[in-house]
Amino acid sequence: MTNAGEAAGITGREASSQQWNAFLRERDDQVFLLLTLFIGALVGMVVVAFILLTERFGARLYPAGGSPWRRLLVPVAGSAIMGYLLYRFFPDARGSGVPQTKAALYARGGRISLGTVIGKFFCTSTTLASGIPLGREGPAVQVGAGIASVLGRKLGLRPEKVKALVPVGAAAAIAAAFNTPLAAVLFALEEVVGDLHAAVLGSVVLASATSWAMLRLLLGNDPLFQVPQYQLVHPGEFGIYAILGVAGGFVSVAFTKLLLWMRARFLRFPKKTVWFHPVAGGLTVGMMGWFVPQLLGVGYKHVGEVLNGGMALRLMIILLVLKLIAVATSYASGNAGGIFGPSLFLGAMLGGIVGNVANHFLPSYVGTPGAYALVGMGTAFAGIVRAPMTSVVMIFEITRDYAVIVPLMISNLVSFYISAKLQHKPIYEELAHQDGIHLPRAEARQLEGQRQVAQAMRNATERLSAEMTVQGALEKFSSSEFQSWPVCDERGVIGVVRLQDLKSGNNDGLGTKRLSEILDAGEFPHVHADHSLHVALDRMGASQLDVLPVVSRVNVHHLEGVVTLQDLLAHYGVGPKESR
Structure with missing residues (x-):
């Protein structure tokens, strides 16, 4: 009886799921519009809570007339607590939030976990309340985008719709965090999406306006800054x-280069010490704040x-x-x-x-x-x-x-x-x-409507081991229709070799050398699945290869497949299109 009841329950849930999916297919645009409004309102409320929590927590940590010792100890303690929370529970909540949001959009299909949203909210609140001189707008972007991503996935939206919700949540967050709805729209399109003509423009505007209205409703109409009237005295x-x-x-270049240089040094430390790194920032701020x-x-x-x-x-x-x-x-x-x-x-x-x-x-x-x-x-x-x-x-x-x-x-x-x-x-x-994530350039993002490498790529069934000798690779090439192959080791793909280079190396007495010894240790020619076919053709021409490895944006050594010159030409209508 119990088994029959459980089976009936499962069947009922499956039927409900199928009905919901059918409804989404029929009313896709209407659901997305309503979800945009809901995301704008929800993100607005969450960002207001974020602002109030940070300000009131900070007021308790730094009461009027407090001891100067607080200015030294509170930043150190706050960064230590936050560092442990990030290391132990919320590793993806580290940093600004903007590059992490862009990485989610372009490398993870718009996926941001609920844990990351929660971690970003509380860890950033701890950081800012303790006096660390970082901003709330970047973290708010990741929180807003994360809320949109979680809701989209929970409602069973198609992956491309979930991805489209990321800039919607980001714009809503900026509108509430900085009280500038128009700038929020531009930031989401100019920085997060990288295209002012993106198809999500309408949704971004709607979410930004809704979030801003929620901010006005909850906190009033007080501007962030009281600014005097501007007047130009002389054309000079x-x-x-x-x-x-x-x-x-x-100053911008000095700040950027210093930050990147220091961060590169911190990233070289062993991973087991990561939880303690933020204390360096807290100690620096505390000593200066004294x-x-x-x-x-x-x-x-x-x-x-x-x-x-x-x-x-x-x-x-x-x-x-x-x-x-x-x-x-x-x-x-x-x-x-x-x-x-x-x-x-x-x-x-x-x-x-x-x-x-x-x-x-x-x-x-x-x-x-x-x-x-x-x-x-x-x-x-x-x-x-x-x-x-x-x-x-x-x-x-x-x-x-x-x-x-x-x-x-x-x-x-x-x-x-x-x-x-x-x-x-x-x-x-x-x-x-x-962080090992290769974001697309603005030019590449604006070509998203064109045919992509993902449509032409094939499985990487033919690859060479990095331990193989030059002579061994030449023997394997003898039965291949291609003139270049990817080379892989335990990390994944590490380069590409051409038949012509192998022959030259063999003639120069390098036949017993391993491929890992003759490959350059630096970057190698590659493309990503979301690149346009035009980009792949350009890179093939520049490197004189007929096969390019297709790698992940999160890990350049992760081989997702290969794209061949033959396949690219077939997609442009030149020659037969082969099955892969």
Whole structure:
């Protein structure tokens, strides 16, 4: 009887599942629209809770008139607790959240686990409340994208729909975290998706607006910063804004290179010590905060002081230098937090410095230092994050003043150009690369509608062992229709050899050498499954190969298959298309 009841229950669940799947197929767009609205509202509430938890927890840890010892001990204790939680329970919640979200979108099919969402929420709250000077916006992006991903999978949406929900959740998070719904839309498209014409534009706008409305409902209409009216005093100021752009570009590059250099050093330590790495950031912040309390936290209160001309030049210089070092150390050591907010802080200090110096020498031709601090915020953001359109719209949303747009565009353009010239890859792309994840470039992302390598690739049935000799490889090539083969060892694919190179090596007396000894140790020609066929053809031509390994974006040594010149040409209608 029990078995019959269980069987009936299983049959009933299967029938319900089939009915739901049929409903999704019929009403796919309507379900996605309703889910977008729900995600916007839910993410808005979660981000508001995140903001309130961080602020109230921080107020308890740093009560008014508290002992200076707190400024030393709380960051150390907070980073130690957070480091253990990340190491023991939430390893995917480490870092900013933006590169991790992009990795989920392009390397994991939009999958972000519920555990990662929970870990990011609480670990980042601990980090920020303890005074670590990282931002909340990046972590909010991963939390919002994760909520969207979890809901999409739980409802049984198709994989491509789940993937499309990731930027929807990201935009909703930024809209609530920074109170700038238009900038949130641009950030999701410009930085996360990498395409301002993406098909999810409508959903991103809807989720951002819904989340922002939820923020207004729960926390009111108070702006993040009280900004004075901007006024251009003299056209010659445009030249000073260009100088600010130059300074912003160099500061952005210095910050990016320092952070990446320090993080590369931390990544070399044994994995069993990872839990303790964040303490290095906490100790650095604590020692600096002992002498300069304004260094603690992301510092939006002090940004407001600079915008309203209430901070001395000497203190701005000190905060610019120390904050740059503290943020780089905190992030590089593995604390959970973002660089979105710190980039605005650095820009405000830099702009305030330039504005004060200009006012000292040209008082009759220059506006208030606060105006330069405001433009400096966008300038540093454009140089560090490399999202210039987002920067312009974000500062406009903060000020609601059209007059600021032209100087902002001048300064942004100069900063972006210098940063791109001196630091070729954007910071989020470099951070992902350090973690072994190869994100697609913007150009490749914009070609997503074209036919992809996944449609032409075949199983890698023919491969060579790295322990095989040159002579042995030549014998194996004699029965192959191809002129190049992937070479693999215990890690996976490590390179590609050509028949022509093997023959040359054999003639030069290298016949007994192992393939691992003659391959270059660096990067090797490869493609990813989501690359366009055009990219594969270009790389084949550049490397003069007729077979390219198709590897994972998460692990470049993981061989997913191969794509051959023959298969590519067949997809373009040249020659017969072979079965694979």
